[in-house]
Structure formats: C-alpha cells, structure tokens
Amino acid sequence: MAVLSAVHAHSHADTESIIGAVRRDLPEVSHQAVYDSLHTLTAAGLVRRIQPSGSVARYESRVGDNHHHVVCRSCGVIADVDCAPGEAPCLTASDDHGFAIDEAEVIYWGFCPGCST
Structure with a gap:
C-alpha cells in the first residue's frame, strides 16, 4: 500500500x-x-x-485511459496530455499490418514554461 x-x-x-x-x-x-x-x-x-x-x-497512477505525455527537453518534467474527445482511438494507424491495435502511446517533446524563457 x-x-x-x-x-x-x-x-x-x-x-x-x-x-x-x-x-x-x-x-x-x-x-x-x-x-x-x-x-x-x-x-x-x-x-x-x-x-x-x-x-x-x-x-x-492514471490508468485505464489512453492519454499521452509531454516531456521538457531541458528539465525532464512530464505532464499528461489528454486525447481529443470522441469515440475513436486517439490515433488510428493508416496500416495496422494485421495487428489488433488496442493502444497508442505518444510522447510530445518541447520546453516547459519554466525552461522556454
């Protein structure tokens, strides 16, 4: 616990x-x-x-949804990024190569407000 x-x-x-x-x-x-x-x-x-x-x-601890993350290239801080609302998955592969895709994981990279100044 x-x-x-x-x-x-x-x-x-x-x-x-x-x-x-x-x-x-x-x-x-x-x-x-x-x-x-x-x-x-x-x-x-x-x-x-x-x-x-x-x-x-x-x-x-945030599980059970398909959210993504944004990471600061300078300090490494990570924040959650929610998917766009709707019933479709966040990302639909143009070619799934026969896979039964059940999740998409995206990591956005950039600079947080504290590091971008």
Missing part, C-alpha cells in the same frame, strides 16, 4: 523518488521490495510505467 500511495502522491516519479517517499514512513523498506511492488502493481494494472527516450522509468 505504501508504494501505491507514493505513486498516487508523486505523479511521473522515478523509482528512486518512490523509494524516498516510501522510506519516509517505512525507513527499513528495501530497494528490492519497492521494485517488486512496482512490478506487481504495473502487472495488475494499478499503475502505469512509462519510459520516455533517454529517461529512467517513471510511474503514474
């Missing part, structure tokens, strides 16, 4: 940040216990793991 609470409290946090948050309440918890918990929570669909190019894995 402590790992899930940390992910809820710190959106897009990396593993080290989650370990730090968990250890504030449970100082004796091991790195491996947190890694194992993150793996189990991800497999159960309770958290989502993302890993933008050049970044460590990040975790978020």
Whole structure:
C-alpha cells in the first residue's frame, strides 16, 4: 500500500523518488521490495510505467485511459496530455499490418514554461 500511495502522491516519479517517499514512513523498506511492488502493481494494472527516450522509468497512477505525455527537453518534467474527445482511438494507424491495435502511446517533446524563457 505504501508504494501505491507514493505513486498516487508523486505523479511521473522515478523509482528512486518512490523509494524516498516510501522510506519516509517505512525507513527499513528495501530497494528490492519497492521494485517488486512496482512490478506487481504495473502487472495488475494499478499503475502505469512509462519510459520516455533517454529517461529512467517513471510511474503514474492514471490508468485505464489512453492519454499521452509531454516531456521538457531541458528539465525532464512530464505532464499528461489528454486525447481529443470522441469515440475513436486517439490515433488510428493508416496500416495496422494485421495487428489488433488496442493502444497508442505518444510522447510530445518541447520546453516547459519554466525552461522556454
């Protein structure tokens, strides 16, 4: 529960940040216990793991929808980007090559307001 609470409290946090948050309440918890918990929570669909190019894995509690992310090229901050409203998926492949596509993942890159000045 402590790992899930940390992910809820710190959106897009990396593993080290989650370990730090968990250890504030449970100082004796091991790195491996947190890694194992993150793996189990991800497999159960309770958290989502993302890993933008050049970044460590990040975790978020927003699951069950098909949203995307925007990443600052300078400071690395990540924010959610909602899909355009409607019943169609966010992206429809022009050629699915026979795949049964059930998700599209897009990462937008740019500079956050703090870094763009």
